[in-house]
Amino acid sequence: xxxxxxxxxxxxxxxxxxxxxxxxxxxxxxxxxxxxxxxxxxxxxxxxxxxxxxxxxxxxxxxxxxxxxxxxxxxxxxxxxxxxxxxxxxxxxxxxxxxxxxxxxxxxxxxxxxxxxxxxxxxxxxxxxxxxxxxxxxxxxxxxxxxxxxxxxxxxxxxxxxxxxxxxxxxxxxxxxxxxxxxxxxxxxxxxxxxxxxxxxxxxxxxxxxxxxxxxxxxxxxxxxxxxxxxxxxxxxxxxxxxxxxxxxxxxxxxxxxxxxxxxxxxxxxxxxxxxxxxxxxxxxxxxxxxxxxxxxxxxxxxxxxxxxxxxxxxxxxxxxxxxxxxxxxxxxxxxxxxxxxxxxxxxxxxxxxxxxxxxxxxxxxxxxxxxxxxxxxxxxxxxxxxxxxxxxxxxxxxxxxxxxxxxxxxxxxxxxxxxxxxxxxxxxxxxxxxxxxxxxxxxxxxxxxxxxxxxxxxxxxxxxxxxxxxxxxxxxxxxxxxxxxxxxxxxxxxxxxxxxxxxxxxxxxxxxxxxxxxxxxxxxxxxxxxxxxxxxxxxxxxxxxxxxxxxxxxxxxxxxxxxxxxxxxxxxxxxxxxxxxxxxxxxxxxxxxxxxxxxxxxxxxxxxxxxxxxxxxxxxxxxxxxxxxxxxxxxxxxxxxxxxxxxxxxxxxxxxxxxxxxxxxxxxxxxxxxxxxxxxxxxxxxxxxxxxxxxxxxxxxxxxxxxxxxxxxxxxxxxxxxxxx
Numbered sequence: 001x002x003x004x005x006x007x008x009x010x011x012x013x014x015x016x017x018x019x020x021x022x023x024x025x026x027x028x029x030x031x032x033x034x035x036x037x038x039x040x041x042x043x044x045x046x047x048x049x050x051x052x053x054x055x056x057x058x059x060x061x062x063x064x065x066x067x068x069x070x071x072x073x074x075x076x077x078x079x080x081x082x083x084x085x086x087x088x089x090x091x092x093x094x095x096x097x098x099x100x101x102x103x104x105x106x107x108x109x110x111x112x113x114x115x116x117x118x119x120x121x122x123x124x125x126x127x128x129x130x131x132x133x134x135x136x137x138x139x140x141x142x143x144x145x146x147x148x149x150x151x152x153x154x155x156x157x158x159x160x161x162x163x164x165x166x167x168x169x170x171x172x173x174x175x176x177x178x179x180x181x182x183x184x185x186x187x188x189x190x191x192x193x194x195x196x197x198x199x200x201x202x203x204x205x206x207x208x209x210x211x212x213x214x215x216x217x218x219x220x221x222x223x224x225x226x227x228x229x230x231x232x233x234x235x236x237x238x239x240x241x242x243x244x245x246x247x248x249x250x251x252x253x254x255x256x257x258x259x260x261x262x263x264x265x266x267x268x269x270x271x272x273x274x275x276x277x278x279x280x281x282x283x284x285x286x287x288x289x290x291x292x293x294x295x296x297x298x299x300x301x302x303x304x305x306x307x308x309x310x311x312x313x314x315x316x317x318x319x320x321x322x323x324x325x326x327x328x329x330x331x332x333x334x335x336x337x338x339x340x341x342x343x344x345x346x347x348x349x350x351x352x353x354x355x356x357x358x359x360x361x362x363x364x365x366x367x368x369x370x371x372x373x374x375x376x377x378x379x380x381x382x383x384x385x386x387x388x389x390x391x392x393x394x395x396x397x398x399x400x401x402x403x404x405x406x407x408x409x410x411x412x413x414x415x416x417x418x419x420x421x422x423x424x425x426x427x428x429x430x431x432x433x434x435x436x437x438x439x440x441x442x443x444x445x446x447x448x449x450x451x452x453x454x455x456x457x458x459x460x461x462x463x464x465x466x467x468x469x470x471x472x473x474x475x476x477x478x479x480x481x482x483x484x485x486x487x488x489x490x491x492x493x494x495x496x497x498x499x500x501x502x503x504x505x506x507x508x509x510x511x512x513x514x515x516x517x518x519x520x521x522x523x524x525x526x527x528x529x530x531x532x533x534x535x536x537x538x539x540x541x542x543x544x545x546x547x548x549x550x551x552x553x554x555x556x557x558x559x560x561x562x563x564x565x566x567x568x569x570x571x572x573x574x575x576x577x578x579x580x581x582x583x584x585x586x587x588x589x590x591x592x593x594x595x596x597x598x599x600x601x602x603x604x605x606x607x608x609x610x611x612x613x614x615x616x617x618x619x620x621x622x623x624x625x626x627x628x629x630x631x632x633x634x635x636x637x638x639x640x641x642x643x644x645x646x647x648x649x650x651x652x653x654x655x656x657x658x659x660x661x662x663x664x665x666x667x668x669x670x671x672x673x674x675x676x677x678x679x680x681x682x683x684x685x686x687x688x689x690x691x692x693x694x695x696x697x698x699x700x701x702x703x704x705x706x707x708x709x710x711x712x713x714x715x716x717x718x719x720x721x722x723x724x725x726x
Contacts, residue, residue: 011040012049018065019058031072034098036091043193046097047710055105059112067115070106073099074129077136084143085157089186092140093193097710099133100197104716107207117217134201134222137194138229141236142166147191149182166232174239174314175307176231188261195268198222199703200712202275206700206720210693216280223276223293230294237273238299241266241344242314246321246333263335270340271703277347278696280689300351308358315345316364319371338375339702342391343695349398350687360404363411366429372396373436374419380444384587387698389440393451393458394685396433397599400458401684406465409433427470430462434469438476450593453495456502457596457683463509464680468517474524477506482531487538487548491618497626500535505681508634511670512677519665522638523658526646529639536632540623549618588701589722594690600683633675641673697721 014033040046058066073095080092106112116130125132139161141147144154148169158164170177171191201218208215223230244266276295302308319342321335345368349356359365372392379385399405409430419436427435437455440448459477469477483489484499507525510518525532645668646661653660701721704713 011036015050015054018069019054019062022062022064031069034069034094036094040094040097043097043100043196043710046094046101050098050101052105052715055102059105059109066102066106066112070099070102070115071120071129074133074136077140078132081136081139081143081161083159084146084161085159087143087146089146089190092146093190096137096193096197100193100200100710100712103197103200104203104207104713107204108717113204113207130201130218131221131226134198134218134227137198137201138222138227138233141191141194141233142169142229147187147194149184149187151181166229170232170239171236172239172243174235174243174310175302176235177239180243185261188265192261192265192268195265195272196707196712199268199272199275202272203700203703203713205278205696206704206713206718207716209719216278219276219278220293223295225292225294227294231298234273234276234295234298237269237276238311240269241273241318241341242311244314245317246335247324260333263333266335267337267340267706270337270344271706274340274343274347274699275703277344277351278699280692296351299348302352303354305358308355311348311355312359312364312368315341315348316367319345319368323371323374337706338371339388339391340699340706342372342375342388342395343699343702346391346395346398346695349395356398356402357404360399360402360408363408365399365405365408366411366413369396369399369429369433370413370419373432376440377419377436380440380448383445383447386445386447387588387590387701389444389448390451390590390593390694391698393454394599394691396458397454397461398685400461401600401682403465403682406430406462409462410465410467427473428466428468430466431470431473433462434459434473434476438480441480452499453502453596454593454599456499456506457600460502460505460509461682463506464513466510466514466518468514469510469521471520471524474518474521477503477521478524478528478531481535482528485531485535485538487544490538491545491548491623494616494618494622501626501629501631504631504635508631508678509680511634511638512674513680515670516666519662522642522665523662525635526639526642529643532632532635532639535630536636538623538627540620540627542620545618545620545623586705586723586725588705589697589724590701591694591697591721594688594694596683598688598690599685601686602681602683631678637674638670641670642668 011033014030017030018034040049058069076095077092080087106115116133117128119126120129120132127135142164143161144150144158144164148171151168154168155163167176169181171181171183173180202222204218205215221227227233244262246260246263273295276293277299279293279296302311318335319338321333322338349359359368372395375385376389376392379388410428413427413429413432419432437459441452441455481500481503484496484503490497490500507521510521515522642665646664649661649664697720704718704721704723707713
C-alpha cells in the first residue's frame, strides 16, 4: 500500500508540474508518469488526482501543455492500436480515463472545441484530431485479447488490426450474430472504459449553443461511413443491451456476492447507443461532413421477425425488472437504466415502422405498457422525475397512433404490477390506462399540466376500439369533463376548452362505434347529464365571462387551481414512492413540452389558431366561436332518446337499483336515432425539430445525472440544460 501511496504522490506531482511548468513535448519520461500502470488503479483515482481547478488552470494558463497532453494521449492510443500483439492494457485504459477526465473542460471553451477539428500537428494527414480519436477508439473496441476473444476460425494474435473483420467479432448474439462469443470480466471492463470516453466525445453537444449547425459533429462522424466498424458496433451495442438478463437463473441475493461486470457495460452501451441514434434534420449539403447516420440507417433496416422478437423481449425484460421482487425483499438485482431504455424503445419505434407494427401485433405490447404506466403513477409527484413521466406519455402517444394499440387494450388486466390504483378488478388494460391518466391529472405535480392535451389525445385515439369500460373508468372520464367545463376554467386560458373537445370526442367515438358493450359509460352520462346540459347552455356574454373569472381571484386563476379543484375531497394523500429511491442530489432541466398541435398531424377539433400571450383576455366573440363548434349533438340526441325511457322504467318499477337500468341499457339500441357517424380521426405522432430538441435535452440530462462514478460532467458549464443542485 505504501508503494501505491507513493506512486499516487508522483502522479499528483506530475499533474502539478503540468499546470505550472512549461513542459517539453519530447520528454517521454515526464509523460509516462501520467499513464504508468502502478499510479492509477481505477477511473475514480484519476478524477481524484486531477481536480477540476487544475484542469481549468492548465487550459487557461498553460494551453500548450494541455494540447500536448491531449495529443500525447491520443498518440499512445494509436501506438497501442498499431501494435495490438504487445498492447499494455493498463496504460491504454489510463490514457482513456485521462481523456475522459479532461475532454469536458475542453468542450466548455469554444476555441478548445475547435482544436479537435484542426489537423494533427507535424503530420501529413488531413484528418482532424477528432476523427483520428474516434477511429482509434473504434479499432480498440475490436482488438484481440483486449476487447474481443479469439473466434473459432480466426487467428490467435494479429500484428495489424486491419486484418480483423470486425463483423465476425460482434460482442453478443442477437441481431446479425447467431452464436454467443466468449468474453471475460476484464474485456467487459476495457470495453466499458472506452465506451465512456466515446460518450464523452459525443457530449460536445451539451456545451454547444442550441442553434449551432455543428453541434452534432462528433456524433455524425462516429456514425458515418468513415467509421469502418459502424455496423458491428451498432449490433454489439444493441445485442449487449437486449441480451442482458440481470436476474438470470441465479439464486436469490446472488448479486450481493458476485460483482457483475456486465451491468456497467450494458449501461455504457445503452447510453452510447441512444446518443448515436440522434440526428438533426441534417443540413442539405453534404460537404459539412454530415453524412448519413448509419446507426439510424441500420436500425431502420432491421426486418426479420426473430430480430424484432429478440429486441422486444430484451427491452421488456429490463423494463419490467424494477417491478419484480420475488417473495424475498430485495432478493433480485434491480437495474436503474429504465429512462435510457425508454429512449431506446422510442427510437426503435420512431425509426423502424415495422418494429412498431411488430410490437403491436400481439398483446406483448401490454407487457411494455404496464411498466410504463407504473412509472407514470410512481413518479407523478416527484419534481426530479417530471422528464420520465413526459417520456412515458410520449411513448404511449406514439403507440396510440396505431389502430392495433386500441384493440389490444381490451385484454383484461390481472393486476400483478404494484401500481397504486383503486382495484381494477375485472377491468381491462384500457381501464388501467384511464385510471392512471386520471390519477396523473388529478394528483400529479403541477408541471404535468403541459401533458393534459397529450394524455387526452391518447384516450381519443384509442376510444373507437374500447369495447367495454368499467364503471370506475366511466366515472373518471365524466369527472374530467365536469372539472374541465367549469366556466372559470374555460375562460381562464386560450386553450383550456381543447380539453373538453377531446373528451367529447372520446364519448362520441364510443357512442357511435362501441355503444353495445359500453352500458357503464352510457349510464354515467345519463346520471351526470346536468354536466352536458350546462355545457351546452354556457353563457358567453361579456358580463358572464367577467363574473365567472371574478369568482376566482382574477388573473391568478391559472391551471394550478384546476388541479386543486380536481382533487376529490376524499382523495387520500399520495403515498410515498413504492421504490425507496434516495433523493437525487441534482436534477437536470428540460426543454419546453412540445405542443400537441406540433406533436401530431391533426389539430384539435376546433382548429382555431390560438393567439394567446401574457395579456390575453377571454372575449365574448372568442368564446362564441368555439362554443358553436362543441360536438354535443350525439350526446344530446342520446339523452333526448334514453332519459325519458330510463325515467319511465324507474317510475313503473319503482327502481332505484342501477343493475336493472344497466340491463335495460345493455339491450337498448340507438340504431337510426343518432346523427350520421363521423369518420374516425386518429392523431399520429410526427417528428419535428421541437420534439427532437426535447428528447435530446432529456436524454443528455439523464446521462449527465446517471454518470456519478466517475462523475464525468459534474461541475462543468453545460449549455443544453440547467443543473439544479438540491
